[in-house]
Structures are given as C-alpha cells and as structure tokens.
Amino acid sequence: AQKITQTQPGMFVQEKEAVTLDCTYDTSDQSYGLFWYKQPSSGEMIFLIYQGSYDEQNATEGRYSLNFQKARKSANLVISASQLGDSAMYFCASGSYNTDKLIFGTGTRLQVFP
Amino acid sequence: DAGVIQSPRHEVTEMGQEVTLRCKPISGHNSLFWYRQTMMRGLELLIYFNNNVPIDDSGMPEDRFSAKMPNASFSTLKIQPSEPRDSAVYFCASSPGRRKIATNEKLFFGSGTQLSVL
Numbered sequence: 290a291q292k293i294t295q296t297q298p299g300m301f302v303q304e305k306e307a308v309t310l311d312c313t314y315d316t317s318d319q320s321y322g323l324f325w326y327k328q329p330s331s332g333e334m335i336f337l338i339y340q341g342s343y344d345e346q347n348a349t350e351g352r353y354s355l356n357f358q359k360a361r362k363s364a365n366l367v368i369s370a371s372q373l374g375d376s377a378m379y380f381c382a383s384g385s386y387n388t389d390k391l392i393f394g395t396g397t398r399l400q401v402f403p
Numbered sequence: 404d405a406g407v408i409q410s411p412r413h414e415v416t417e418m419g420q421e422v423t424l425r426c427k428p429i430s431g432h433n434s435l436f437w438y439r440q441t442m443m444r445g446l447e448l449l450i451y452f453n454n455n456v457p458i459d460d461s462g463m464p465e466d467r468f469s470a471k472m473p474n475a476s477f478s479t480l481k482i483q484p485s486e487p488r489d490s491a492v493y494f495c496a497s498s499p500g501r502r503k504i505a506t507n508e509k510l511f512f513g514s515g516t517q518l519s520v521l
Contacts (some may be wrong), residue, residue: 324509334494334512380446384508390459391436391510393446 291316293381293394300399302371309356310366310397312381318342321385323364325355328378328396337379340364371401405429409495409513417521421483424516426495427476434500436510437470437480440492452478453500485520492517 292315302308314323325337340348340355348355356365364383368375378398384391408427416422428435436451450460452472460470467486472478482489496510 322508326512331514332492332517333514334496334510336509336511339509390448390451391508392448395445 291318291321291383291385291392293383293392295381295394295397297397298395300397302368302399302401304373304401304403305370307367307369308371308399310368310379310381310399312364312366312394314362314364314381314383316362316383316385318385321383323355323357324382324384324391325353325364325366326380326382326393327375328380329374330377334380338366368399373401373403375399376401407495407497407511407513409493409516411516412514413517413519415519415521416485418486419484420520421481422485422489422518422520424480424493424495424518426478426480426513428478428495428497429511430476432497432499432511433475434498434508435472435478436494436496436498437478438494438496440494440515441490446494449480482518485518487520490518490520 294313321342323340327335338348338350338353340357347357352369354367378396380396381394382391410425434453437449438446440446449462450470455472470480492515494515496512498508498510500508
C-alpha cells in the first residue's frame with residue numbers, strides 16, 4: 290500500500306530565506322506521481338508542483354522546486370526566497386496507476402516570519 | 404473558469420440529522436473525488452467517480468455515508484444520520500481524468516465544507 294510520511298509537523302523560516310519541507314513515500318509501483326499542495330488558513334487546497342517517477346530532472350515551478358531522490362524515496366519541497374504569504378500547511382501526496390488514488394501525508398505547517 | 408464549487412461552506416447540525424453536501428466539478432472534468440480532512444486522520448479519500456460512475460468507495464466510513472453523481476456537473480455526499488465524529492472539512496475535487504487516475508493527474512479542489520455535528 291502507498292504511504293506518505295511528513296516528519297516535520299511545523300517549520301519556521303525567515304522571510305527571503307529558503308526552506309525545505311521533507312516528504313518520504315513508500316510504494317511498490319514503478320510508475321507514480323508525487324505532488325505538493327498548499328493549504329493556507331482560508332482552507333483551500335492549491336496545487337504547487339508535480340514530479341513523475343520517470344522524470345530525470347527535478348521539477349521546478351517558480352520559487353518551488355522538488356528535490357526528487359528516487360533511491361531514497363524522498364520528494365522534498367524547496368521554497369526559495371520565502372515570503373510571508375507562504376505561511377500555510379503543505380501536503381505531500383502520491384498517486385499511481387495501480388493504486389488508482391491520491392494519498393496525502395499529514396502535512397507540515399510552515400510559518401514565515403519577518 | 405469557476406473552479407470546483409462546493410456548498411454549503413459551513414454546516415452546523417445536530418446529531419441524528421441528515422446532512423447533504425454538494426459539489427459542482429469543473430466543466431469537462433471526468434473524475435470527481437470526495438475527501439475528508441480531520442486533525443486526527445488528515446486527508447482521507449472517501450470515494451471517487453469517473454464518468455459519473457463510482458470507482459472506489461472503500462474509504463466511505465460506513466453505511467451512514469452515501470454519495471451520488473447523477474450527471475457530469477453535480478455530486479452529493481450524504482450523511483444520515485450524522486454523528487459528532489463526522490465533524491470535519493469535506494473537500495470535493497475534480498480532475499480531467501478520462502479513465503483511471505493517471506500518475507500525473509493533478510486535482511483541483513473546492514473550498515471545502517466545514518461540517519460541525521453537535
């Protein structure tokens with residue numbers, strides 16, 4: 290069965306600094322996708338970035354990048370130049386064709402301070 | 404594009420009452436998902452539909468929960484009778500998915516319904 294582990298319940302970072310949010314996954318599937326979503330205090334779930342298991346390059350979307358280490362089964366999110374608006378919950382998720390559903394981790398609460 | 408629309412945003416009800424949550428997916432999307440979010444259990448997939456057909460309802464907690472998708476633009480999640488432990492945020496999400504969920508299929512979420520059962 291798929292499992293997503295986010296070991297950091299909370300993280301603090303100063304504005305303009307970079308921060309890494311950890312995510313490890315456990316799957317027996319060869320083909321799978323990894324996602325990061327942001328949930329601000331308003332509650333909506335916002336898609337940030339996607340990485341496919343066969344992608345050789347790490348995914349990047351603006352200030353977001355995904356540090357994909359397949360052998361270690363990790364998919365850490367890196368946010369560069371943090372902004373106050375980045376304060377939110379961040380969820381890592383995994384989906385695969387065989388499992389046929391998107392499984393979420395427990396989330397990391399990021400607080401950006403001035 | 405209006406995005407995924409859920410109603411109501413907030414629902415407060417008493418134990419034993421019937422609760423109906425509604426969702427309108429993004430037009431043209433073929434897959435619809437219902438998730439429940441609680442502090443204790445995080446985000447759990449309850450059920451998902453593809454082309455209006457329920458594909459996997461293994462996450463539905465018990466017979467008190469039921470979901471329908473009568474057409475491509477509308478879905479309901481019903482709890483009858485409701486219990487205090489059903490209190491949670493219920494999210495609906497949709498994706499373009501034509502068959503089973505693909506590995507790169509990102510989900511578009513609604514704003515959620517905050518349900519409180521007293």
